[in-house]
Amino acid sequence: MKRSPIDTEKSARGITRRGLFLGGLQVSFAALLLGRMRFMQVDQTEEYRTLAEENRIKFQLIPPARGLIHDRNGKLIAGNEQNYRIVLVREDAGDPAKVLNRLRKIVWIDDEEITRVLSEMKRRSSFVPVTVADRVAWEDIAEVAINAPVLPGITPEVGLSRLYPRASDFAHVVGYVGPVSDYDLSKLEDPDPLLQIPRFQIGKSGVEAKLELTLRGSSGTREVEVNALGREMRELGREDGQPGDNIQLTVDADLQAYVQARMAGESAAAVVMDTQTGDLLAIGSAPSFDPNKFVRGISGSDYRSLLNDPYRPLAAKPAQGTYPPGSTFKMVTALAALEEGVIGLGETVKCYGHLEVHKRRFHCWKRAGHGKVDMVKSLRESCDVYYYDVAQRVGIEKIAAMARRLGLGDRHDLPLSAVAEGLVPDKAWKRQARGADWVIGDSLNAGIGQGFVLASPLQLAVMTARISTGLAVSPRLVRSINGVEQPILNDGPMAISGESLRIVRQGMYEVVNAKRGTGGRSKIVAEGLRMAGKTGTSQVRNITKAERARGVSRNEDLPWNRRDHALFVCYAPAESPRYAVSVVVEHGGGGSKAAAPIARDILLQAVYGGEPPLEAYPSSQRGTIRSRQREIEEMLSRPPAERFSEGKDQA
Numbered sequence: 001m002k003r004s005p006i007d008t009e010k011s012a013r014g015i016t017r018r019g020l021f022l023g024g025l026q027v028s029f030a031a032l033l034l035g036r037m038r039f040m041q042v043d044q045t046e047e048y049r050t051l052a053e054e055n056r057i058k059f060q061l062i063p064p065a066r067g068l069i070h071d072r073n074g075k076l077i078a079g080n081e082q083n084y085r086i087v088l089v090r091e092d093a094g095d096p097a098k099v100l101n102r103l104r105k106i107v108w109i110d111d112e113e114i115t116r117v118l119s120e121m122k123r124r125s126s127f128v129p130v131t132v133a134d135r136v137a138w139e140d141i142a143e144v145a146i147n148a149p150v151l152p153g154i155t156p157e158v159g160l161s162r163l164y165p166r167a168s169d170f171a172h173v174v175g176y177v178g179p180v181s182d183y184d185l186s187k188l189e190d191p192d193p194l195l196q197i198p199r200f201q202i203g204k205s206g207v208e209a210k211l212e213l214t215l216r217g218s219s220g221t222r223e224v225e226v227n228a229l230g231r232e233m234r235e236l237g238r239e240d241g242q243p244g245d246n247i248q249l250t251v252d253a254d255l256q257a258y259v260q261a262r263m264a265g266e267s268a269a270a271v272v273m274d275t276q277t278g279d280l281l282a283i284g285s286a287p288s289f290d291p292n293k294f295v296r297g298i299s300g301s302d303y304r305s306l307l308n309d310p311y312r313p314l315a316a317k318p319a320q321g322t323y324p325p326g327s328t329f330k331m332v333t334a335l336a337a338l339e340e341g342v343i344g345l346g347e348t349v350k351c352y353g354h355l356e357v358h359k360r361r362f363h364c365w366k367r368a369g370h371g372k373v374d375m376v377k378s379l380r381e382s383c384d385v386y387y388y389d390v391a392q393r394v395g396i397e398k399i400a401a402m403a404r405r406l407g408l409g410d411r412h413d414l415p416l417s418a419v420a421e422g423l424v425p426d427k428a429w430k431r432q433a434r435g436a437d438w439v440i441g442d443s444l445n446a447g448i449g450q451g452f453v454l455a456s457p458l459q460l461a462v463m464t465a466r467i468s469t470g471l472a473v474s475p476r477l478v479r480s481i482n483g484v485e486q487p488i489l490n491d492g493p494m495a496i497s498g499e500s501l502r503i504v505r506q507g508m509y510e511v512v513n514a515k516r517g518t519g520g521r522s523k524i525v526a527e528g529l530r531m532a533g534k535t536g537t538s539q540v541r542n543i544t545k546a547e548r549a550r551g552v553s554r555n556e557d558l559p560w561n562r563r564d565h566a567l568f569v570c571y572a573p574a575e576s577p578r579y580a581v582s583v584v585v586e587h588g589g590g591g592s593k594a595a596a597p598i599a600r601d602i603l604l605q606a607v608y609g610g611e612p613p614l615e616a617y618p619s620s621q622r623g624t625i626r627s628r629q630r631e632i633e634e635m636l637s638r639p640p641a642e643r644f645s646e647g648k649d650q651a
Contacts, residue, residue, distance in 0.1 A: 063197050064217030065160055067244030069174055069207065071253040072279070072479055077170050078208070083161035084141045085199065086133045086154060088117065091126035093153025100132065103151055107133055107140045123182070124196075129155070131199040135296060162201055162208075162295050167640035168288035169257050172316040173249070173477075175206020175417060176291035194219045204294070206316070207247070207477070210415035214481060217244035248480040250279035258605050259284035261632045261643065262598055267310075267586040269317035270598065271461040272606050275577045277488050278465070278473040281606060283416075283458070287313040290641050310561065311586075320418040322454040323584055326536035326591070327382045328569045329403075329449025331467055331504050333390055334375055336402035338500035342393040345503055348372045351385035355444075362388050362444050365537070379507025382518045382535060384448050391447025396438060399446060400426040405494060407462035407474070408455050414477050422459050425452035450538065460582035464569040467508075468532070468577035470494055470501050508532035509574050522596035524572065526616040529607055531600065533570030535591035540564060555589035563587040566594035572603050579606045601628075 069078035086107065093099045100114055109132065120130050132154070133140075141156045148154070162177045164170065179199045185191050194200055194216070202216070203209035220241030259270050263286035272282040289306055293299075306314050315321060337343045353369035354361045364370065364384040370377070378386035391399065403409060409424030423429075425446060427438040445451030455463075458475065465473055474489035509532040511517045512524075518535040540562065555563040566588030571580040581603045588594030604612040611629060614622045635643055 062220035062238070062241055063159060063194060063200060064219060064241040065243040066162060066177070066201070067215040067217065068246045069215075070246070070248045071251050071256075072249065072281075073252065074248070075253040077164070077166050077249070077251075077253060078174050079163050079165065080160040081163040083134065083159050084136045084138060085131055085157050085159065086136055086141070086144060087129035087157055088121070088132050089126075089129050089153045089155070090121045090124075091153075096121060096153070099151055099153055102147075103132065103144070103154060106143050106147060107136060109133055128196055134199060135161070164291045164295075165640065166253060166257070167290045167292060168643065169253070169260050169640055170251075171206075171288045171291045172285040172318070173206055173251065173256075173283050173416070174291070175208040176204055176294045177201040177208050178204045178294055192216075192219075201295070205417045207249070207415045209417065211247060211478075215244040215247065218242040245482045247478060250274075250281065250476055250479045251283065252281050254610070255602075255606055256282045256284065257636055257640075258282075258632065259602055260286060260288060261635045262601055262605075263585075264635065264643075266588065266594075266598075267312065267317075268584060268588070268595075268598070269321055269457040270581065270583045270602055271318050271457050272602060273461045273465050273475060273580045275465040275469050275473065275571060275580050276471075276490075278462075278476045278490060279479070279488075280414075280458075280475050280477050281579070282602070283318045283477075285315070285317045287311050289313045292641065316417055317457065317584070317586075319412075319414065319416045319456055319458045320420055321584070322420045322422050322456050323565050323567070323586075324451075324453055324538035325408075325449040325455040325460060326538035326565070326567055327384075327449060328460055328463075328534050328536035328567050328582075328591075329453060329455070330379060330382065330387050330447075331508070331534060332403045332406060332408070332449075332463070333387050333394070333399055333447045334379065334504050334507070335406075335467075335496060335500055336398045337390045337394045338375075338503060339402065339496060340394050340398050343375065343390055345375055348374045349378075349383075349386045349389045351383050353385070355385045355388045357388075357392075357440055357444065360441065362441070375503055376507045376510060379504065379534065380510040380514050380517050382511075387447040388444045391443045392440065396426055396443045396446055399443075400424045403453075405472075405496070406466050408459050410459065410462075412458065412462065412475050414458075414475060416477070419458075420454075420456045422456055423452055423454040449536065457582045457584045460567070460569050460584075461580050464571055464582060465577075465580040466494060467501065467504060468571040468580060470496065470498065505532060505574075508534050508570075511535065512570070518592050519568065519570075519596045521592065521618075521621075522568075522600040523618060524600060524604060524616055525618055526612075528573055528575070529604075529616065530574045531570045531572035531603055532574045533568060533596065533599065535596055536567030536569070537589070537591045538565045538567065540587070555587075560587050563589050566591045568592075568595035568599040570596075570599050570603055572607055579603060581606070 066080055068076060071077055088096060088099065090096055096118060100117065103109065117130055117132050124130060144151065144154060144156045164174065178201060180195045180202055184202065185195060203212040208215065218241045221239045255272065259282045263270060263284055266286050268286045270282065270284040271280065273280055293302060351364055351370040351373050353367050354363045365382065370381055370383040373383045373386045403424045409422050411419050411421040430436055430438050442451055446453050462475055470493055472491040472494045476489055478486050480486060512519045512522060512531055512533050519533050524531050566585040568591050569582045571577045581599045583595040583599040585594040604616055614626060617625045
């Protein structure tokens with residue numbers, strides 16, 4: 001049917017309106033697109049350029065070189081070595097398990113390590129690299145690089161790892177480093193981003209831990225261009241970080257090695273101190289262990305062996321271990337009595353082998369007694385009854401005050417793990433710690449360094465240095481940091497009269513050099529180098545009345561862990577003291593037999609700066625001494641890591 005002109009005109013007007021409406025919509029949409037394009041391309045140019053760059057460019061932290069540690073003569077005792085490793089980034093790997101299975105066809109990785117890597121990746125952010133293999137051979141690194149296209153997320157890296165060239169010699173002083181653990185991170189409120197770097201090493205013990213921030217340094221940054229697959233194409237820029245500070249210790253590496261060798265086969269500790277400056281020249285703890293094993297990852301069996309060893313190779317005995325000081329404490333009681341005027345040089349006490357107080361007998365080590373004893377003789381022959389009597393007169397408060405003045409009961413400020421405070425007891429301490437009053441028997445026991453009294457070998461060395469010089473010198477372990485000398489801690493003369501010190505020094509001199517001295521077999525005969533010292537034996541078990549009646553068992557007849565501790569402190573030259581030495585041999589028996597010979601040899605090594613001539617020893621001992629010197633020479637000729645086994649069956 002033919003449409004009328006009117007209908008045609010109406011239809012045309014309708015189409016025109018729809019066309020205009022649609023056209024308007026199109027124009028509006030186009031304008032909106034153009035506006036959006038302008039906004040994105042002009043107004044937000046910088047933002048999108050940054051996003052594009054972030055997809056193309058990655059920034060990586062560069063770990064700094066850890067500071068070096070040297071001995072007082074510049075010998076390296078803690079350094080760094082190149083270490084090749086392989087890391088995996090989860091977000092780049094796709095399927096990490098699949099990639100690891102491909103990798104293990106190139107580099108051997110056991111199932112346990114694969115499990116560890118997968119577990120660690122779950123705990124960390126997807127972009128944080130996780131170390132798959134450490135200390136990888138260069139040939140394996142090259143093989144991984146060649147196969148990079150089929151190993152997404154895998155990156156071979158080269159970094160620095162800690163190395164201890166002197167191995168066990170400084171294990172208890174320098175300590176060791178290890179990878180950052182979750183426990184380490186949990187202790188920090190705002191951890192350094194460096195600590196997120198895979199297997200980043202931080203100090204775990206000793207100087208490495210206590211001076212961590214000084215040794216760590218600050219990180220650098222690396223800017224690299226990557227392609228669409230995340231592969232590094234080129235390095236665009238690098239800003240190196242600040243390496244850690246280098247530290248020079250006061251210890252002498254050669255003397256330290258000798259000390260460790262001389263104590264081989266014992267569970268023992270020794271400290272050598274410069275009496276004028278307080279510099280710690282050697283801090284030995286035996287047996288020792290190889291700290292490199294902890295850096296590289298110690299095996300379970302090796303670690304259990306260290307933990308289960310009765311000689312406790314992991315314990316830092318010189319500063320951490322505390323022992324009843326035994327008769328080495330008698331100088332403290334003597335000085336307290338002299339300073340208080342309760343006894344004079346010529347005044348004597350009669351020793352019958354025991355002293356009875358309130359129907360209880362306190363025994364002297366010499367069952368028959370020492371007869372009439374003055375102060376010098378009391379030190380020379382180590383009469384216990386003399387000090388029982390003196391301790392009653394002077395009282396525990398004065399004894400404790402003198403002990404603290406001499407450096408006992410003080411946690412010396414040193415960058416060592418678990419520096420012990422020891423224990424100088426008094427009446428207030430017993431009320432607080434034991435909920436009981438002080439009794440006279442406590443004073444008698446304390447007077448001879450038994451009972452509650454505890455001291456570390458470090459504290460005994462400080463005590464000896466202060467007695468020998470009259471100076472309030474304190475121990476120093478760090479000599480310089482980045483070449484800047486650290487202060488010597490010497491507060492000048494102690495408030496102890498010169499006459500009191502002279503009397504005690506005379507007694508210590510006769511301990512070693514007089515006919516009846518308890519340390520006579522360990523004398524030095526070289527003129528001008530004679531030493532003064534004091535033996536000590538501390539009980540670790542109670543002796544019953546029945547045992548005393550039938551005769552006290554000899555240490556040799558007892559199990560090792562029930563024998564007495566052996567102690568000896570000394571200084572030399574006696575006329576002009578330069579070095580102080582303390583030695584503790586755990587369960588060694590008598591101090592004169594076990595500790596004094598070790599202390600004398602160490603002291604001579606320090607005085608001569610090396611092996612002393614045989615003429616420094618008594619002529620009757622020179623054959624034995626020569627054989628011992630050859631044994632130590634042979635031991636020191638081995639590589640440091642092979643010198644000492646961990647445990648009591650040492651060579």
